[in-house]
Every structure is written in structure tokens, then in C-alpha cells.
Amino acid sequence: MRTVVIGGAGYIGSVVANLLLNEGHEVLVVDDCSTGHADAVPPSADFVQADIADAADFLAGRDIDAVLHFAAKSLVGESVQHPSLYWRTNVVGTRALLDAITANGIPRLVFSSSAATYGEPESVPITEDAPTRPGNPYGASKLAVDLMISGECGATDLAAVSLRYFNVAGASFGAGERHAVETHLIPNALGAVDGTRPPLTVFGEDWPTQDGTPVRDYVHVADLARAHVLALTAAEPGEHLICNLGNGSGYSVRDVLATVEQVTGRPVPYTVGPRRAGDPAQLVASAERAAERLGWRAERTLTEMVADAWAFHQSRAGVDTVD
Ligand code: UFG
Numbered sequence: 001m002r003t004v005v006i007g008g009a010g011y012i013g014s015v016v017a018n019l020l021l022n023e024g025h026e027v028l029v030v031d032d033c034s035t036g037h038a039d040a041v042p043p044s045a046d047f048v049q050a051d052i053a054d055a056a057d058f059l060a061g062r063d064i065d066a067v068l069h070f071a072a073k074s075l076v077g078e079s080v081q082h083p084s085l086y087w088r089t090n091v092v093g094t095r096a097l098l099d100a101i102t103a104n105g106i107p108r109l110v111f112s113s114s115a116a117t118y119g120e121p122e123s124v125p126i127t128e129d130a131p132t133r134p135g136n137p138y139g140a141s142k143l144a145v146d147l148m149i150s151g152e153c154g155a156t157d158l159a160a161v162s163l164r165y166f167n168v169a170g171a172s173f174g175a176g177e178r179h180a181v182e183t184h185l186i187p188n189a190l191g192a193v194d195g196t197r198p199p200l201t202v203f204g205e206d207w208p209t210q211d212g213t214p215v216r217d218y219v220h221v222a223d224l225a226r227a228h229v230l231a232l233t234a235a236e237p238g239e240h241l242i243c244n245l246g247n248g249s250g251y252s253v254r255d256v257l258a259t260v261e262q263v264t265g266r267p268v269p270y271t272v273g274p275r276r277a278g279d280p281a282q283l284v285a286s287a288e289r290a291a292e293r294l295g296w297r298a299e300r301t302l303t304e305m306v307a308d309a310w311a312f313h314q315s316r317a318g319v320d321t322v323d
Helices: 011-024 054-058 078-080 083-103 139-154 185-194 221-231 253-264 290-295 302-315
Strands: 002-006 028-033 044-051 068-071 108-114 159-165 167-169 200-203 219-220 238-247 270-273
Touching: 011 028, 011 068, 011 221, 054 083, 068 083, 068 139, 078 083, 078 139, 083 108, 083 139, 108 139, 139 159, 139 238, 139 290, 159 185, 159 200, 159 221, 167 221, 167 302, 185 200, 185 253, 185 302, 200 253, 219 221, 221 238, 238 290, 253 302
Parallel strands: 002 028, 002 068, 028 044, 068 108, 108 159, 159 238, 167 219, 200 270
Antiparallel strands: none
């Protein structure tokens, strides 16, 4: 297929762009490089540096089979501090993209949605029919886009799939997490191990979970990328399919730290701090719909995620500056 990967200079977008190329698809990457890195774009992809707000310009006159849309602001804390940034970039930006998709008659869309659309779940595992009550503007903006896409599919023949990511980790095709502001547990723990980041703060150990730390569903970025390729052909014209992407099993912060210590062979220096605002106690996906509709199940273990993230972290030593 002739694909456009919006946000293909970012962590997940660049891994998916690599996989698409590997599988014989044509790839045009579009990224404004506000958080992505031009050197993460695969060399065999075409690349246009542009903002999604200008989608009418960069999609005009091209013959395209599918758009995969990764471009978004994605920090929960920042979204609470600066909600307008999230509504403008994630929602208004995607509105421009959807209009350009419709104007150009592009038949397929795969969108990066998030577990953050559900908010604090009533029960786990979370199915796609669970109530959507996002607890922050980031999750609200992802839900708003999901609703816009549903409307578009109802009004046109667009075949769209929203993939609701749980906690993405690991590295693939030499691409991993390179966030200027790093908030995620695994890269922060790895940086604490070798001193490239400060000692980790564990955000609370008084949660209503087995060991008192929050539980998450971690999924390897290589598994996640494969789901995108399968999603390209999963929806019928006029259908908006929503699928969770997770392992279906949960690991606590302490489980993750134990895995980091096992993989690196070193202790993780940490202190225990207060809970982080907006964190739910447990987020674990039901992986059944993705299995049924995409023929996809996550295969890689938490140990593989941490080992690949560690190899990537070491490969960037002395190259990346950290906050
Ligand atoms: N954590 C720490 N210390 C840190 C970083 C994280 O204790 O320095 C804890 C968090 O409290 C949380 C767990 O580790 O319990 C995982 O935190 P991450 O920041 O790695 O991931 P989140 O679960 O907060 O966020 C992920 C995605 C978001 C998405 C969210 C859905 O990264 O984009 O899931 O709720 F919005």
C-alpha cells in the first residue's frame, strides 16, 4: 500500500514506518519534529517536515491508500497544565487531517488512541465497551478524536481503526524512547541504573494493589507495530473499529523494577514519593477484540521489553541529552 505515516519521526511512528517498509509498503513520513527526530525517519521513506494543521497541502495530489496517524502531544501532566495545547494539536490538528482525508478520498485510517480514554476503570481487564471517562485533557483529546473518526466513518466510506495503546515499551529497528522530557517508568528506571538520570521516584506505595504500587499492562513496541500493519485491512468501508492493544496481564511498578534489576544486573536507585496526580491504580487491557478482529496477540515478555530498552539506552549513551 501507499501509506502516509503522520508522526513517523517519533518513537512508535518510526518503528511502524520501518515495519511497513520491511513488509513492502511505500511510506511517506510527515512530522513537524516538535518532539520527533528527523534522524529517526527510516532512510528509505520519503519525508516531509510539516504540521498536521497543513494536511490539506501535504496530502493534495497524492495517491494514497492509507494514513497512519501518530502525531500528538502525549504527556498527561503537561495536558493538565496546558490543556489548550492538547485540544489544539490533538483535536483541531486531527480535524484538519480528517478533512483532508475526506477531500482526497483516502480510504483507510489507523489512529493512535490510548487507554487514557477510559480513565479510572470500574474493573479490569478493560474491554472496548467500558465507560470512557478520561481523567485528564490528554485522554479527553484522544477520546474526542475517536468520536470525530466515528462521525467521519458514518458519513463517508472511510475504514478506520483506533488502536488504544496501553503502556508501550522496548525498542525495535534501532528506534526507542528519546523524549526530551521523560516521564515513563522504564526509561527513567534505566537512566537511574547508570546515573544518566536521577534516582527514580516511585509515585506512591499505598495503592489498592497487591504490593501497593500501580499496575499497568506493558506491550512491546515491536508487537504494537505489527498490530498497525494488520489494522490496515481490518475495518470495512464506513466502519470505525476500536481495539485495545495490551498483553492482557498486569505488572506493578515493583515488578518492573525487579525486571530492570534482573536485566541490567544492577540495583535501581529510588525513593518513594507521593502519588502522581491523575494516575489510576490499575490499567489492564482485555486483548480479546484485537485477537478476534486483527488476529493479533502480544508475544514479547516484559523481560524482552526491558532488555531491548536497555540496549537502546546504552546505544544512545553520549548522544542524547537528557532533562
Ligand atoms: N512511575 C513511577 N515513577 C516514574 C514514572 C512512572 O513510579 O518516574 C509509575 C507511575 O506512577 C505509573 C507507572 O509507573 O504507575 C507507569 O507510568 P508511566 O508514566 O510509564 O505510564 P502511564 O501509565 O502513566 O502512562 C501510559 C502512557 C500514557 C497514557 C497512559 C494511560 O504513557 O500516554 O498510559 O493512562 F495516557
